[in-house]
Structures are given as structure tokens and as C-alpha cells.
Amino acid sequence: MPLHPEAAAFAAHYGFVIDVLAAYRPMGKGRVERQVNIVREHVLAGRSFDSLGQLDAAFAAWLPVRRGQVHRTHGEVIAARAAADRAALTPLPPAPYLVADRHLRRVGKDALVSFEASLYSVPARRVRPGQRVELRVTPDTVAIHTLSSDSGAGALLAAHPRASTRGSWVVDPAHWDGLPTGNTRGTVIELPQSAPPPCNAGADQTADGPLPALLTAHPAADIAVARRPLAHYALAGTVR
Numbered sequence: 001m002p003l004h005p006e007a008a009a010f011a012a013h014y015g016f017v018i019d020v021l022a023a024y025r026p027m028g029k030g031r032v033e034r035q036v037n038i039v040r041e042h043v044l045a046g047r048s049f050d051s052l053g054q055l056d057a058a059f060a061a062w063l064p065v066r067r068g069q070v071h072r073t074h075g076e077v078i079a080a081r082a083a084a085d086r087a088a089l090t091p092l093p094p095a096p097y098l099v100a101d102r103h104l105r106r107v108g109k110d111a112l113v114s115f116e117a118s119l120y121s122v123p124a125r126r127v128r129p130g131q132r133v134e135l136r137v138t139p140d141t142v143a144i145h146t147l148s149s150d151s152g153a154g155a156l157l158a159a160h161p162r163a164s165t166r167g168s169w170v171v172d173p174a175h176w177d178g179l180p181t182g183n184t185r186g187t188v189i190e191l192p193q194s195a196p197p198p199c200n201a202g203a204d205q206t207a208d209g210p211l212p213a214l215l216t217a218h219p220a221a222d223i224a225v226a227r228r229p230l231a232h233y234a235l236a237g238t239v240r
Helices: 005-014 026-044 052-067 078-087 210-216 230-238
Strands: 101-106 112-115 118-121 132-137 141-146 156-161
Touching: 026 052, 052 078, 101 112, 112 132, 118 156
Parallel strands: none
Antiparallel strands: 101 132, 112 118, 132 141, 141 156
């Protein structure tokens, strides 16, 4: 049965193995759950408690009796076996395991990754546009990793504080080193060198400046149009 990646990572961090119980086999973990019934029968049965302090005192008084008994599974005194098990434990890791939500995202052309309507930067030299990355999100941080592969876990690309408001830009300007700056582009607007012919041979007009040159260079510039005095339009506006 496959394990949830977060559960497997948690177990690997603390150095233990998760032994998954087979489906529909409740008796497989009976020895573990039996301890609950033992406490109920030997501590709680037939008693009432007015406070948690009374309950704790009753359990503490019974515990030495239980630890002095021989366990029926391994045949050893429970206290002696507990001491041997405790001595076999390894020290805890120096840093606790942080449970994180994991999300897949794609890197944009601007080396930004979107999460919850906010944008987070990644080093442009280490990613390519459209590349999928994994976000490991905690309540306070957003860590961006490459995807895990058979060769090992995903490498950390960037770590940012989590945005407090939607639509924020959380950017390290150094991450944009390597993006195209546009300084190699050649964009030139060339205007016609010669004066264009007038639209209407009878019109008294000049073609000085770039705007008339661009207008007369249009394919429809040679179409002849009728010309009327402005008084005709004023007259037409007064007729109802």
C-alpha cells in the first residue's frame, strides 16, 4: 500500500518505519489497542473521579504494579523491556520536521511562480519557462523545489516568507539575473524618404512632417474623395 508522501517523509526524518496494517484485518493491531482495555479494567472500572488530578493519581499508583508484571507476548518484565527499548532509541534530529502542504506549479517566462494569487520568484538561471516545480508551504514560508526524481529529493530553488495579502509580489531581484533585457533587439521605424503625392490634385495642401507621410503611404490614400465647403455641413445641421 503506498504511503502518503508527507507521512513517508516524516518517518524518514525521525528514523522509523511505518508498518501498514493490511486492509480488513482489525486483529492485526490487537496488541496495541489492548492497552486501552487494560487501563479501563484496572484503573477506571468501578471508580469515579472529581478531577483530572484524582485520575492521574490513580494511574500513577497502578503503573508500578503493571510494570512489574511479565508481558505475555515477549515473556519479559515490562519495566526491564521498556528500559532496553528506551536505550535503543536514537537521539532526535536537531531540527523538527515541518509539516508542509505541497503543490505543483509552472514557472512563468518572468521566473515567477503563482500561489494563492501571489507571485514568488525563482532563480532564472536554474529554471526554464514552463518547468514544473513543487511548492512546500507552511503557515509562514513558501519553499520552491525542483521535482523529486529517482536520483534523489528535489533541490531547493528559493524560500520566501508567505505573502500576508493576496496579489503580493514576493521577489528577490537577484533571481532575475539571466533574464533577457531586450538590449539586443533592433526596432526601427523608417519613414518614407520622398514626399508622397497629394490625395487630391486640386487641393492646396502640404505633406510636411511624419503624420502626413504615414497617412499618404496607406493603400487607401489614392482614393479620390469629394470636397465641400464647411458651410454645407453647417447648413445640413440646421435642417430638421
